[in-house]
Amino acid sequence: MNLAVKFAGLDCVSPLWTASGTFGYAQEFAPYLELATLGAVVTKGISPKPRAGNPLPRICETASGMINSIGLENVGVEGFAQKKLPFLKASGTRVVVNFFGETVDEYVACGAALDALDGVDALEMNVSCPNIKKGGVEFGTVPSVLKELVIACRAVVKKPLIIKLTPNCADIVAIARASIEGGADGLSIINTLSAMAIDARKRRPRIATTFGGLSGPAIKPVALRMCYQVHRALPEVPLSGIGGVQSGEDVVEFLLAGATTVQIGTQSFVEPNAATRILAELKSFLDQEKVTDVNELIGALRS
Numbered sequence: 354m355n356l357a358v359k360f361a362g363l364d365c366v367s368p369l370w371t372a373s374g375t376f377g378y379a380q381e382f383a384p385y386l387e388l389a390t391l392g393a394v395v396t397k398g399i400s401p402k403p404r405a406g407n408p409l410p411r412i413c414e415t416a417s418g419m420i421n422s423i424g425l426e427n428v429g430v431e432g433f434a435q436k437k438l439p440f441l442k443a444s445g446t447r448v449v450v451n452f453f454g455e456t457v458d459e460y461v462a463c464g465a466a467l468d469a470l471d472g473v474d475a476l477e478m479n480v481s482c483p484n485i486k487k488g489g490v491e492f493g494t495v496p497s498v499l500k501e502l503v504i505a506c507r508a509v510v511k512k513p514l515i516i517k518l519t520p521n522c523a524d525i526v527a528i529a530r531a532s533i534e535g536g537a538d539g540l541s542i543i544n545t546l547s548a549m550a551i552d553a554r555k556r557r558p559r560i561a562t563t564f565g566g567l568s569g570p571a572i573k574p575v576a577l578r579m580c581y582q583v584h585r586a587l588p589e590v591p592l593s594g595i596g597g598v599q600s601g602e603d604v605v606e607f608l609l610a611g612a613t614t615v616q617i618g619t620q621s622f623v624e625p626n627a628a629t630r631i632l633a634e635l636k637s638f639l640d641q642e643k644v645t646d647v648n649e650l651i652g653a654l655r656s
């Protein structure tokens with residue numbers, strides 16, 4: 354049975370990746386699973402300088418997922434290169450570094466610095482960040498703004514450049530198209546959905562920033578719909594599906610919708626070795642369905 358896939362030139366032993374912000378810098382999860390069995394690890398989002406993130410409380414549970422407003426706490430490019438990358442490099446898995454900035458210049462500086470690091474296999478750009486020079490509107494919500502950002506980063510990034518799309522937009526296909534026109538090699542679909550939770554007794558929002566990002570099983574149908582729409586519009590573009598994956602069958606659903614790789618996010622909080630179980634379930638699904646190569650499933654949805 355073949356589980357290996359190729360994503361934008363990146364050879365992965367399996368389609369399973371771990372999602373940014375839910376797997377730390379991988380070292381935290383090494384006691385629970387064999388990192389080399391993962392197709393890739395996507396790191397916590399890295400910014401040019403370290404960030405402390407938002408005030409507490411910044412996480413809360415919902416009926417079918419969680420809301421977070423971590424505020425992109427991270428060690429910064431220097432800290433990542435010195436303290437986190439050596440472990441990742443030796444881990445035997447592909448290293449995809451998620452990154453972001455608050456201005457185009459910050460994105461470009463961060464992308465260029467990470468691209469130059471030996472041991473980084475690809476970059477995933479988080480565009481769900483407020484553009485502080487344009488009144489705080491998220492970069493990833495306006496196609497023309499996003500295209501300009503991708504063009505600027507593409508000019509300095511030689512490694513595969515993946516754009517991670519936000520679902521908080523009017524037209525996901527227009528956003529995907531703008532990314533590809535800007536020079537992206539692949540797309541990750543989706544980031545969290547803008548949400549809030551209220552404590553009725555206290556009459557207060559449950560998280561300090563009022564709004565946060567919803568993740569977990571609640572968002573899987575939205576993520577599948579967006580993957581499928583983008584795959585239909587841009588069938589040649591490699592997609593990494595993300596949103597509420599809990600089982601091997603969930604992975605298959607994303608593959609059928611057109612994803613080449615599938616990321617495990619919130620489930621790793623519930624079960625730190627989720628990726629191992631999900632990989633075993635994927636193998637057993639392929640076995641039962643007599644599929645000898647996982648690539649056969651990509652985009653193979655019947656209408």
Ligand SMILES: Cc1cc2nc3c(=O)[nH]c(=O)nc-3n(C[C@H](O)[C@H](O)[C@H](O)COP(=O)(O)O)c2cc1C
Nearest residue numbers: 372373374398421479543544568569596597618619
């Ligand atoms: C606590 C937390 C932190 C996250 N941090 C990041 C981040 O730094 N960069 C990013 O692009 N996405 C981040 N995400 C989004 C996830 O990578 C993923 O897109 C989202 O959670 C949906 O997948 P899931 O439903 O499987 O969790 C974060 C999600 C959570 C729950």
